[in-house]
Amino acid sequence: MVTIAQSLPAVLAITPYLIGYQPAGAVTTTGIRRDHQHEFLLTGTVTFHPAHHQGPGRAEDAAARAYEALRGRGAERYLVTAWGTVADLCATAAAIHAALARAAGRESTLAVQVAGQYYRYLDQSVMPEDGRWLALGVAPARLRDCFASPARDRATALARLRPAPVPAYVMPGPRMRAVLDALTPAEAAAGALDGIDEYASTGVLGTAGTPPGEVAHLLTRDSGPRDLALARLCRPSPVVADTVRVHMLTELARGCPDPAARAGLYAVAAAAAWLTSSPTIHTDALLAGADRPNALAHLVGLALETGQDAPATRRHIARLDLARLEAAADRAWYTRPPGPRKRDTPRPGVDPDNGVTP
Numbered sequence: 001m002v003t004i005a006q007s008l009p010a011v012l013a014i015t016p017y018l019i020g021y022q023p024a025g026a027v028t029t030t031g032i033r034r035d036h037q038h039e040f041l042l043t044g045t046v047t048f049h050p051a052h053h054q055g056p057g058r059a060e061d062a063a064a065r066a067y068e069a070l071r072g073r074g075a076e077r078y079l080v081t082a083w084g085t086v087a088d089l090c091a092t093a094a095a096i097h098a099a100l101a102r103a104a105g106r107e108s109t110l111a112v113q114v115a116g117q118y119y120r121y122l123d124q125s126v127m128p129e130d131g132r133w134l135a136l137g138v139a140p141a142r143l144r145d146c147f148a149s150p151a152r153d154r155a156t157a158l159a160r161l162r163p164a165p166v167p168a169y170v171m172p173g174p175r176m177r178a179v180l181d182a183l184t185p186a187e188a189a190a191g192a193l194d195g196i197d198e199y200a201s202t203g204v205l206g207t208a209g210t211p212p213g214e215v216a217h218l219l220t221r222d223s224g225p226r227d228l229a230l231a232r233l234c235r236p237s238p239v240v241a242d243t244v245r246v247h248m249l250t251e252l253a254r255g256c257p258d259p260a261a262r263a264g265l266y267a268v269a270a271a272a273a274w275l276t277s278s279p280t281i282h283t284d285a286l287l288a289g290a291d292r293p294n295a296l297a298h299l300v301g302l303a304l305e306t307g308q309d310a311p312a313t314r315r316h317i318a319r320l321d322l323a324r325l326e327a328a329a330d331r332a333w334y335t336r337p338p339g340p341r342k343r344d345t346p347r348p349g350v351d352p353d354n355g356v357t358p
Helices: 008-019 058-072 087-104 154-159 174-181 185-202 212-220 223-233 242-254 259-275 283-289 295-306 310-319 322-334
Strands: 003-005 027-034 040-048 077-083 109-115 118-121
Touching: 003 008, 008 027, 008 040, 008 077, 008 109, 027 058, 027 087, 040 058, 058 077, 058 087, 077 087, 087 109, 174 212, 185 212, 185 223, 185 242, 185 322, 212 223, 212 242, 212 259, 223 259, 223 322, 242 259, 242 283, 259 283, 259 295, 283 295
Parallel strands: 077 109
Antiparallel strands: 003 040, 027 040, 027 077, 109 118
16 A cells, blocks of 8 residues: 655655654654656555664664665655754755665655654755745545554554563464364455454444454464465455454454464464564564564565565565465365364463463
8 A cells, every 4th residue: 555645745754654653763764656636646655763883883774774775666756854853954965865766866865854744855956945834735534545543653663563461362272273174275364354353343442343353363273264364465455454353363462361472463463563564563573573483474574675576575475366375275175184283282271272371
């Protein structure tokens, strides 16, 4: 999902909504391309915090990473923004701007400074405003692919993604797990995504008919339902926005009381955030939640490090025949070798009927 803005002030006004927090003291680089209606199509935003990344060459390295990541998403122009009035912050923005200008061309880059509700151009030779402060735009009342209110800072935004097992939901016990394991991969994936969309309709887990523990088990049962659910996520819903789905997956992971399932859910949430290019989810924090060897988390991490194009991957998955994929997964499931799946031995004090520790 690509965010559309009508003007440069509007781009600056909605940037906190795109990254999920107020970027005071940071430098952001936003990828932009123009459509035939001369609107701004925002392809992503990369944030650089000078206080956290000090030393020679840091700004140039940040510019190189931002350029590769945003160009892979289809960016044609690059907006560098210094969020504050500190002199070192403007110097860092100027260094990033200069590095981007060398890579993409000076005519494809622009640097501005934001302070409160005003902004000005840092590159006065390009714009006629001569460094004067101009009024920012107003963020739209409804943003399809952004959270309603950005956090006050990055630490608060990342804290929203960390495990919060209290209050935790209940994982299914052995009897219910046997029922869920009897579902084919296609049925399990459909049930899991239907549960996510049910929660997304209200914005709160556990408000729908499908218990969150059952959805968590279906998504982490094995790779079949998990991969089919991600393939379904690549087909945008006319009712639920991609970001809301990813947000519900994140909340599902945060409240999961089982460490192994929680790590798997974080990996699924990270993959969904990458595939849908969700602008307000910090994929690095989600990958940190998958704190044990996980092939899916490893693949997403490699994709982020190498700047692979998530929208292109999503378009490729969306063109696949989902019915054929589901049928193939079901055939493989029916022909699997007999025998019970290996499961962790319950810890002492765990009730084997419901899986809940008293």
